[in-house]
Amino acid sequence: MCGIAGIIRSDRQAVEQTELQNMIETLNHRGPDASGTLVSGTTGLAHSRLSIVDLSGGIQPMQTENGLLSITFNGEIFNHIELRAQLKQKGYQFKTHSDTEVILLMYAEYGPDCVQHFNGQWAFAIHDQRKQQVFLSRDRLGIRPLVYTQTATRFCFASEVKALFALPDVVRRVDLTALNQLFTFWSPLPPRTFFEGVSELPPGHSMIVREGQLKIWQYWSLDYQPSDENRSLDDWADELRSLLIHATQLRLRADVSVGAYLSGGLDSSITAAIIRNYTNAPLNTFSVNFRDKDYDESRYQQEMITELGTDHQTVCCSYADIGRIFPTVIQHTEKPVLRTAPAPMYLLSKLVRESQFKVVMTGEGADEVFGGYDLFKETKIRRFWSRQSDSKIRPLLLKRLYPYMKNIQAQSPAYLKAFFNIRENEINSPFFSHLPRWDLTSKLKTFFNNDLKQQLAEQDPLADFSDQLPPEFAGWNSFCQAQYLEAINLMPGYILSSQGDRMAMGNSVEGRFPFLDYRVVEFASRLPVRFKMNGLNEKFLLKYALRELIPESIRQRPKQPYRAPEANSFFDTNQQQARFEYVNHLLSAESLQANGLFQPAAVERLTQKIQQGRAIGTRDNMALVGILSTQILVEQMIHGRDVTIDNQTTATANPLI
């Protein structure tokens, strides 16, 4: 993929090329193959390239023949071949074979509406000298990032915040409201980012910058209006199969080799199987394994490897591997995280890059779109429960949900029932499905210091989110409401960014997502709910439609969410100490006090509990990861100081850990 950046001045001064270069240098990891800048008076564009399509011709920033339109673009337009043919019929002529040129000429023909024709993933900016404006756009689901800020004299945009911070007039401050939202919803509510004054263009939105004014609008949205067609299961299955196969075939279009992630779960097994059975592309797969068997999925990976006959490689993660790479991971996420799961993804993309691949196919999106998450099952059970809350049998249903979670298995029915305690006002909340997660996450705010707690006391994150819900939301089936919340909050805010784009691009690898092809997404949102969740059988239609491609053991395997070791990555409970100096340093009273976000005494109690092996629950693990990642982020991006892992404590001396 690539990195983009740009400056649009409103003070009639010319943009300085050195500033563009400073910005784009910070995005070298996104585009190591080439870089370029283009200054046209008060507007400057910059680009760092990861060459994938039209290796020799697709140089950027790119201009039309007459120089009136220029573009910097991160992403892929997979249907560029078809669009080029259409434009040629209208008389347009092309200099290159790149999808970049297709965007430029589609914009020349259709203006901002051009994006409705694109099947792909993108963040781009077009400088339109005819209209003296800059048109920016981001793909429908938030696969590619786009952040921006405005200072007194200019509007600046980029793929990542670090490029904006390369400019001396951009202020670096934590956005406390965003922090409050992240410690509720796992991500700030768009357009906020973790940094004050820095915004992100939300998924499915476009923007025009003209004479210092911003106009932002939504060009596409999820819609769960059910189809009123009376179709058989097989009919739906046939359409799904052909949409997915086509989506995968489109995403193999590249002038370089394409690999695939193979986690052992259903979704990546499907994408790999489609590549094997419906294309001539060689199949090279990659996965992550864990030393800690509680997280490891190698057995299932091996089944698919054997079934498909793929050339497979793995990277093995120990606790220390995760802790060691974590500061680098946060440098890329540019926001705090509540799980260490991004870290193995970073190590995985490193393996991909070292194996000479620049592109991987991956299965993200299937759970949101086809109803795969346990959260959806939980929600169904909780609703069922709320009709007869004293039932003794129902708590036992919950044990069926989580066969892989030891702690839940150990619960008595009385406690399970309390665990899913449903209050009157919750059952009617639009957020019913997500309240357990958000309530649990919000508990972490106990660690905020008293000043911060006071400042946040008047805020109501749920009300802020509620304000962003579209009017149609209330009319959707409750299962679809849960899917929607997941698709607009956790998916772009965490899954596609912190675990997805940022981890892959950190090693100059581009991810491609067949399940997020917009025709697949639109198809799935019209599906009758019973074909998404049939009883408690998740992703029902998906499994049915692809049953000939996927072994039964994989189809029937209980869903295992992708997880990685948490607190253990940072603390060795055998030796009762931190694994790395940076952990001690950033969780020290001095460092916590200096950043003014978390209470030193509270964090001390937490680290003691963890070190002594007493912290077994999700909450304590999330707290540790959330606090540590926030401290790392502030150190790196607010203070501009490196977090080095040179000094390892003796706990890491044992290579067997």
Added chain:
Amino acid sequence: MNSIQSDVRNFVAENFLFGEDPESLQNDDSFLETGIIDSTGVLELVAFIEDHYSVEVDDDELVPENLDSINRLIDFIESKLKELA
């Protein structure tokens, strides 16, 4: 404060009350209602009781009636110790 009460209050403060003032926890506050201890936290409580007092907690004793507040914990521990005696 008798020693069981202070042991239990200290354990809860050290392991569950991170950012709150320990004084704010009343002996009859429900852990579940206040959200201080969730159902996995209960397992940590049970581990504490078993280790600290050398008693065994049966599966069917894992109920809020026995574990869901400081007072209930004290009563439960006292009754287990009486059993031993």
